[in-house]
Amino acid sequence: VTADPGLGPGREFDLVRAFLAGEGSAGPSVRVGPGDDCAVVTGDGIALSSDMAVEGVHFRRDWSSPEAIGYRAATAALSDLAAMAARPIGLLASLAVPEGDAGDFAERVMAGVRAAARDAGVALLGGDLVRSPGTLVLDVTVVGEAPRPVLRSGARPGDEVWVTGRLGGAAAVVAALARGDDPTERLREPFDRPVARVREALWLAERGIPAAMLDLSDGLVSDLGHLAAAGEVAIRADLDAVPVHPAAWEMADEEEARHLAAAGGEDYELCLVARPGAVAPVADAFGARFGIPITRVGRVVAGRGVAWLRGGTEIPHPEPTFRHFSGD
Amino acid sequence: VTADPGLGPGREFDLVRAFLAGEGSAGPSVRVGPGDDCAVVTGDGIALSSDMAVEGVHFRRDWSSPEAIGYRAATAALSDLAAMAARPIGLLASLAVPEGDAGDFAERVMAGVRAAARDAGVALLGGDLVRSPGTLVLDVTVVGEAPRPVLRSGARPGDEVWVTGRLGGAAAVVAALARGDDPTERLREPFDRPVARVREALWLAERGIPAAMLDLSDGLVSDLGHLAAAGEVAIRADLDAVPVHPAAWEMADEEEARHLAAAGGEDYELCLVARPGAVAPVADAFGARFGIPITRVGRVVAGRGVAWLRGGTEIPHPEPTFRHFSGD
Numbered sequence: 001v002t003a004d005p006g007l008g009p010g011r012e013f014d015l016v017r018a019f020l021a022g023e024g025s026a027g028p029s030v031r032v033g034p035g036d037d038c039a040v041v042t043g044d045g046i047a048l049s050s051d052m053a054v055e056g057v058h059f060r061r062d063w064s065s066p067e068a069i070g071y072r073a074a075t076a077a078l079s080d081l082a083a084m085a086a087r088p089i090g091l092l093a094s095l096a097v098p099e100g101d102a103g104d105f106a107e108r109v110m111a112g113v114r115a116a117a118r119d120a121g122v123a124l125l126g127g128d129l130v131r132s133p134g135t136l137v138l139d140v141t142v143v144g145e146a147p148r149p150v151l152r153s154g155a156r157p158g159d160e161v162w163v164t165g166r167l168g169g170a171a172a173v174v175a176a177l178a179r180g181d182d183p184t185e186r187l188r189e190p191f192d193r194p195v196a197r198v199r200e201a202l203w204l205a206e207r208g209i210p211a212a213m214l215d216l217s218d219g220l221v222s223d224l225g226h227l228a229a230a231g232e233v234a235i236r237a238d239l240d241a242v243p244v245h246p247a248a249w250e251m252a253d254e255e256e257a258r259h260l261a262a263a264g265g266e267d268y269e270l271c272l273v274a275r276p277g278a279v280a281p282v283a284d285a286f287g288a289r290f291g292i293p294i295t296r297v298g299r300v301v302a303g304r305g306v307a308w309l310r311g312g313t314e315i316p317h318p319e320p321t322f323r324h325f326s327g328d
Numbered sequence: 329v330t331a332d333p334g335l336g337p338g339r340e341f342d343l344v345r346a347f348l349a350g351e352g353s354a355g356p357s358v359r360v361g362p363g364d365d366c367a368v369v370t371g372d373g374i375a376l377s378s379d380m381a382v383e384g385v386h387f388r389r390d391w392s393s394p395e396a397i398g399y400r401a402a403t404a405a406l407s408d409l410a411a412m413a414a415r416p417i418g419l420l421a422s423l424a425v426p427e428g429d430a431g432d433f434a435e436r437v438m439a440g441v442r443a444a445a446r447d448a449g450v451a452l453l454g455g456d457l458v459r460s461p462g463t464l465v466l467d468v469t470v471v472g473e474a475p476r477p478v479l480r481s482g483a484r485p486g487d488e489v490w491v492t493g494r495l496g497g498a499a500a501v502v503a504a505l506a507r508g509d510d511p512t513e514r515l516r517e518p519f520d521r522p523v524a525r526v527r528e529a530l531w532l533a534e535r536g537i538p539a540a541m542l543d544l545s546d547g548l549v550s551d552l553g554h555l556a557a558a559g560e561v562a563i564r565a566d567l568d569a570v571p572v573h574p575a576a577w578e579m580a581d582e583e584e585a586r587h588l589a590a591a592g593g594e595d596y597e598l599c600l601v602a603r604p605g606a607v608a609p610v611a612d613a614f615g616a617r618f619g620i621p622i623t624r625v626g627r628v629v630a631g632r633g634v635a636w637l638r639g640g641t642e643i644p645h646p647e648p649t650f651r652h653f654s655g656d
Contacts (some may be wrong), residue, residue, distance in 0.1 A: 031373055032477055036412035036558075037542055038375035038470075040477050045359055046374045047366035050469055052422040052456040083365035094380040094467045128380040134462015139376055139422045141469040142366075149360055149368050214365055232363075 014089045029089045029145060030123055039125035041089050042147030049080035051142075055135035065256030066105050068192040070112025070138065072266075076217060078120050078196035079268040083215040084151075085205035088198055091117055091123035094139040098131035109138065120198055150205055153230030154212035155273040162279050162299040163269045164200050166288075167220060168257060169245030172262025176251045187247045194268045200290050201270055207282060212273040221266035221317050224298070224306045227273060234303030237262075239310045239318055243295040253280035262308070262318035273300060335499025357473060358451055371473030375609055377408035379470075383463035390519045394433050396520040398466065400594075404545060405468035406448050406524035407596040411543040412479075413533035414472030416526055418453035419445055422467040424460035437466065448526055467608045472526075478533055478594035482540035483559030490607050490625040492528050492598045492618075495548060496585060497573030499592025504579045515575045522596045528618050529598055535576040535610060535623060540601040540636050547593035549645050552626070552634045555601060562631030567591075567638045571623045590636070590646035 032040035053059055053073040064072070074091060081088050093113045097106045106129070117124055125143060155161075169190025176183045185192075197215070204210050213230055216223050217320045220242060228235045239262055248257040248264075272279075279294060308315050360368035381387060381401040392400070402419060409416050421441045425434045434457070445452055452472060483489075497518025504511045513520075525543070532538050540559055544551050548570060556563045567590055576585040576592075600607075607622060614622045636643050 032375075032412075032479065036477075036479050036481075037408040038377040038472070038474065040373050040375045040412070040414075040474050042373055045368050045370055047360075047368045048420060048471060048473075049366040049378075049454060050422045050456050052424055052467065052521045053464075054424050054458050054460050054462075054465075056461040057459050061610060084360075084368070086366060086368075092376060092378045092469060096380055096382050096465050103383070126377060128378050128467070130380045130382050131385050132382050132462065132465070133384040134382075134460065134465075136464075137380075137424050137460070137465045139378070139456070139465075139467035139468075140418060141376070143364070143374075143376060146366065146368050146491070149364075149366070151360065151364050153364075173473070198603075246571040247603065269376045291538040 009246050015045060020102045027089065027123065031174050034124060039090065040100055041125070041143055043089060044147040045145060045149065047081055047084050047086035047118065047146040047149060049077060049095055049142050049143040050139060050268065051077035051080065052139040053135065054137050064192065066108035067112035067115065070109040071116045072136045073118035073193045074113045074140050075130045075143040075196045075268055075281065078116060079215040079217065081142050081144040082196050082201040082270060084146050084149040084199040085201045085210065085213065086146035086149065087202060088120045088142065088144045090121040090123040091143040092125050093127040096130050096137040098132050098134070098136060101136065113140065114212055118197055148205070150210045150213045152212055152214050152227055152230035155227055155300045156211070157233055157300055157302045158276055159211060159273045159300040160276055160279065160296055161224070161235055161300065162272050162274060162296050163220065163243065163293055163295050164197055164293040165214065165267065166245040167216065167267045167269060168195060168241040168248035168261030168264045170266040171260040172245065172248035172251045173255065175260065183251065187250060190245055190247055192268070194266065196268055201288065203286070204272065209278050209282070210272040211275060214271055215263060216267045216269045216271050219263045220271065220297070221263040225276045227271065228304065228306050231273070231300070232304070234296050234301045235306045236301055237298035237306060237308050239308055239315065241295065241297045259318045274288050355367040355417065355451065356455065358443065360544060361589065362452060362454045367418070369453070369471055372475040373473060373477065375409055375412050375414035375472040375474040375477060377470050378467060379404060379405035380406065380465065380466050380467040385506060392520065394436035395440035395443065395530040398437040399444045399521050401466045402441045402444035402468050403522045403524045403596055405470040406444060406526060406546065407543040408524040409470050409472040410524050410529040411541055412474050413529045413541065414474035414477065416448045416450040416472045418451040418471050420453050420469040421455040423455070424458050424465040426460050426462070426464060429464065435465070441468065448524055464517065476533070478538045478541045480518055480540055480542050480555055480558035482589065483555055483561045483628045484539070485561055485603055485628055485629040485630045487539060487601045488604055488607065489552070489563055489565065489628065490600050490602060490622055490624050491544065491548065491571065492525055492622050493594045493595065493620040494571040494573040495544065495597060496576035496589030498522060498593045499588040500573065500576035500579045509523070511579065515578060518573055518575055518595070522594065524596055525598045531614070531617065532600065537602050537606050537610070538600040539603060542599055544595045544597045544599055547591045547592060548599065548625070549591040551599055555599065556632065556634050559601070559628070560632070562627055562629045563626050564636045565626035565634060565636050567636055567643065569623065571621055571627045587646045
């Protein structure tokens with residue numbers, strides 16, 4: 001934690017103290033909690049990832065409550081732990097706050113971060129709070145235990161490609177907001193409170209299922225490209241197999257909904273590669289346990305890159321009409 | 329690592345790849361390096377700290393080269409590892425970059441971060457690169473191994489308070505720049521390339537010397553307050569005992585130099601509390617090994633808060649004429 005004399009030490013230290021006053025208590029993996037120069041955690045393989053969110057690029061105040069801004073930023077980072085099948089331990093949140101927002105607004109953003117941490121069962125381990133002459137910037141670093149991390153690189157020809165949950169919900173909300181619509185709170189949920197699939201990832205990994213895995217942050221079209229590149233393989237994906245989020249069905253026509261699901265991004269569902277026949281026997285149990293489906297969307301073949309198919313015929317890579325935040 | 333579609337995936341991914349192409353190879357504590365969803369490190373007690381630096385608040389482009397901006401931001405974070413007597417393992421660097429700076433400028437900032445990582449003997453483990461509609465923001469999260477972390481809270485009445493190195497150098501440079509002076513490269517060094525005292529901290533901790541420790545980021549006046557509060561003790565400090573950096577002697581008059589040394593901040597030297605007589609026998613060996621002094625500046629007594637003395641008489645808390653970045 002750095003002092004920023006510009007905010008005034010008294011006020012700033014009060015805020016830092018308020019931010020770090022965790023509601024959830026630190027688990028047994030936290031040897032030193034927030035308040036000292038560092039937090040100290042223990043575990044067999046500590047997984048780490050940082051995710052930065054910038055106002056006007058990753059979020060807009062007229063589209064998201066301060067709590068939703070914090071919740072989504074924390075989920076985006078926690079989702080990287082899920083992608084490695086890591087058990088979350090805690091997170092560090094650094095916040096650059098425009099002068100006028102140092103009070104209530106910043107506290108509400110941090111309340112959203114804390115809510116996401118609590119939903120993942122983890123503690124706030126530290127962070128930083130500084131003044132910003134520009135826009136709000138939030139950087140979340142997540143910390144987890146990953147004794148046997150699942151990498152992106154394990155795909156082999158013959159493997160199957162599966163996704164958890166249903167896709168395109170967040171992108172459908174953003175497309176609606178961009179059109180000037182005002183979606184209901186229920187419809188907005190995939191955008192305001194996306195879930196990091198940490199429990200789902202651990203459940204799958206305990207059963208030795210994922211040979212390779214990542215979380216869907218860029219969108220399936222891009223993220224399959226990452227999986228194919230990391231595994232030095234090709235992936236053939238079926239657009240009609242991609243599970244579409246009900247919010248996308250409701251807010252877009254059928255074609256646009258399918259394209260939002262394939263390319264929209266920020267769903268934070270898992271995309272995993274598994275040996276042939278490994279997932280199908282547990283798919284019902286997965287659905288019953290977590291209330292979301294696990295769906296086969298493609299397969300791994302020899303070669304490089306990703307091919308998208310429809311009715312067996314190759315199609316151009318899906319791209320929704322509306323491209324998330326591009327040009328902002 | 330998040331994709332920011334706004335930068336254009338191709339260009340951004342190239343930059344991320346360039347950023348994460350470490351020059352130093354990852355040490356044996358790094359099980360998974362950058363490039364996957366998380367890095368994974370191992371060790372007996374993993375210490376973590378984040379430090380955010382914002383353009384116009386913590387640095388100015390007309391005062392610092394891009395490399396110096398990156399070097400100082402990384403040192404500020406690495407210094408928190410030193411403060412816990414942690415052995416650095418690596419760091420994650422998140423960068424929000426104004427549109428026009430996505431090329432050369434951002435790469436030079438990251439070159440500074442990498443240089444500080446290399447000087448501390450560690451690897452770049454990950455991070456994020458996003459577009460900023462505002463100013464440049466850099467958040468560095470450091471990761472180290474601290475089997476026996478030295479906390480801020482170990483001071484007991486009767487203990488001695490010591491500092492490494494000489495103080496006020498960085499503040500003297502900032503004061504000179506604020507006056508419109510153009511200090512030579514040699515004089516600017518404590519500001520451009522401050523050293524995180526990780527080796528010094530490990531050396532002291534191996535000898536069981538620090539009972540409490542922190543790094544001087546806010547300045548001795550504030551940081552002694554943190555040590556006293558954490559230990560629930562009082563500290564009596566002697567202004568004339570504070571070792572003054574030669575750059576402060578050279579750029580300020582004697583009184584201002586002493587005040588810059590006591591209150592200036594961002595020196596990233598260590599301040600430690602030790603049992604009476606514990607440091608003196610190793611002070612010469614410390615000086616010979618590291619080329620910097622270790623100096624007694626005060627003592628711990630019962631009570632609360634910090635008293636500053638001069639010739640045995642209590643004085644107001646030192647404050648330099650120029651206050652670092654305040655009002656920016």
